[in-house]
Amino acid sequence: MSTGASNPEYVNARVRSRRAAMLSDEDYRKLIRMGPSEIARFMEETEYEQEINALGTRFSGVDLIEYALNRNLAKHFDDLLEWSEGQLYDRIVRYLRKFDVWNLKTIVRGIYTDSDPEEISTDLIRAGELDDGTIDRLVEVDSIEDVIEILDGTIFAEQLEDAYEEFEESGALVPLENALDRAFYENLLEDLGRPREGPEAKYVEFLEAEIDFLNARNALRLARSGADLDPAAYYIDGGVLFDESDLNRLVGDYDALVDHIAENKRYGDRLSEALDRLRDADSLIQFEHALDAALLEYADTLSSVYPTSISPVLSFVLAKEREVENIRAIARGREVGLDENEIEEELVIL
Amino acid sequence: MTIETLPEMALVLNSLAENAVALQETAAPAGNGGPAIEQGAAAALGIGLAAIGAGYAERAIGASVVGALAEDSISPGIGILLTVLPETLVIFALVALFV
Numbered sequence: 001m002s003t004g005a006s007n008p009e010y011v012n013a014r015v016r017s018r019r020a021a022m023l024s025d026e027d028y029r030k031l032i033r034m035g036p037s038e039i040a041r042f043m044e045e046t047e048y049e050q051e052i053n054a055l056g057t058r059f060s061g062v063d064l065i066e067y068a069l070n071r072n073l074a075k076h077f078d079d080l081l082e083w084s085e086g087q088l089y090d091r092i093v094r095y096l097r098k099f100d101v102w103n104l105k106t107i108v109r110g111i112y113t114d115s116d117p118e119e120i121s122t123d124l125i126r127a128g129e130l131d132d133g134t135i136d137r138l139v140e141v142d143s144i145e146d147v148i149e150i151l152d153g154t155i156f157a158e159q160l161e162d163a164y165e166e167f168e169e170s171g172a173l174v175p176l177e178n179a180l181d182r183a184f185y186e187n188l189l190e191d192l193g194r195p196r197e198g199p200e201a202k203y204v205e206f207l208e209a210e211i212d213f214l215n216a217r218n219a220l221r222l223a224r225s226g227a228d229l230d231p232a233a234y235y236i237d238g239g240v241l242f243d244e245s246d247l248n249r250l251v252g253d254y255d256a257l258v259d260h261i262a263e264n265k266r267y268g269d270r271l272s273e274a275l276d277r278l279r280d281a282d283s284l285i286q287f288e289h290a291l292d293a294a295l296l297e298y299a300d301t302l303s304s305v306y307p308t309s310i311s312p313v314l315s316f317v318l319a320k321e322r323e324v325e326n327i328r329a330i331a332r333g334r335e336v337g338l339d340e341n342e343i344e345e346e347l348v349i350l
Numbered sequence: 351m352t353i354e355t356l357p358e359m360a361l362v363l364n365s366l367a368e369n370a371v372a373l374q375e376t377a378a379p380a381g382n383g384g385p386a387i388e389q390g391a392a393a394a395l396g397i398g399l400a401a402i403g404a405g406y407a408e409r410a411i412g413a414s415v416v417g418a419l420a421e422d423s424i425s426p427g428i429g430i431l432l433t434v435l436p437e438t439l440v441i442f443a444l445v446a447l448f449v
């Protein structure tokens with residue numbers, strides 16, 4: 001953990017101006033009517049210009065859009081880490097480590113399937129805490145054991161070492177992937193305490209919401225699919241919505257699960273509309289989008305309430321992630337020939 | 351000691367101001383001579399404290415302005431104007447010299 005003075009004023013000024021430059025509803029409406037190559041052309045005229053130009057010779061169509069989006073995302077989030085100092089850095093990096101988790105999973109899977117280092121490398125989103133040098137080394141190694149060795153000293157090391165024994169016995173990647181997730185989420189709330197008011201409290205509340213929504217998502221999926229899996233294996237500690245016994249009890253009963261979420265004081269009101277739709281038993285995807293939108297809206301509100309805290313950065317990070325996911329959804333949707341209304345349903349727009 | 355937060359800063363300024371007042375009051379009954387701090391010196395102290403306050407405010411504004419300038423979202427002129435805005439407090443504090 002880094003200490004010392006933090007510089008929210010500087011970071012927030014930059015972040016707000018980047019937030020303002022993001023795509024608007026209007027732009028999405030235009031994009032929905034375009035084909036993949038037109039979208040790429042459109043992106044060339046926005047802030048994605050640099051990435052599109054750099055990758056334009058190697059890829060085309062949807063792949064080009066996808067890699068350009070990833071690269072742009074990584075650029076922005078790397079900038080955040082570069083600008084911030086002290087406590088602010090510590091707070092931001094906690095959240096951005098989720099890209100480390102993503103990268104490590106990709107690398108481990110790549111090694112497991114003997115993929116070409118070059119190929120693994122293109123699929124990474126270099127936005128987390130691990131620096132490029134470390135990631136390049138990780139991509140080049142041949143065995144998972146070496147990966148764990150290189151990660152020695154990071155927050156993932158301990159959990160991975162335990163999981164590796166299990167992996168050697170079973171030969172399945174699941175223990176390793178769960179270990180990465182667990183290391184990330186356990187670290188998310190570590191030594192933050194439970195402050196009652198002020199920006200700190202809201203930051204903790206936000207992270208708790210992140211965990212709660214993840215648990216809710218997993219529980220709903222398990223309940224929906226009716227698969228005979230142990231819910232405890234997917235449970236992440238630290239949220240306020242479920243405890244482990246709740247989850248075990250509710251996964252068997254879909255309606256009770258929805259009621260449980262609706263009765264919660266913190267989320268019930270905010271999600272009531274989405275919950276109603278969920279009760280009417282159509283798509284889970286709609287509900288998941290409602291969760292995303294609720295989180296985004298909440299982060300936006302916080303950034304006006306506490307302008308010199310981490311909130312504006314969080315809201316930018318979320319909005320950027322949504323933007324990237326939206327553009328990707330549009331491009332992929334057009335590629336497989338969905339019509340405009342169907343694509344619009346896939347988008348998360350405030 | 352590094353001063354990190356606004357409340358700490360306020361505390362430091364407050365205790366300084368209290369000391370100054372105490373010096374003026376206690377010195378008078380001691381007999382020979384005037385207060386421990388003459389009027390001119392007291393005014394200088396006041397201006398100095400106002401300058402510290404303005405400096406503290408400018409720290410945050412300056413940081414934001416540099417951030418916004420780096421993103422090219424405001425013009426340098428506006429940035430400078432906003433940065434020196436708290437400086438007006440020091441000009442008000444100059445009034446203390448003339449009373």
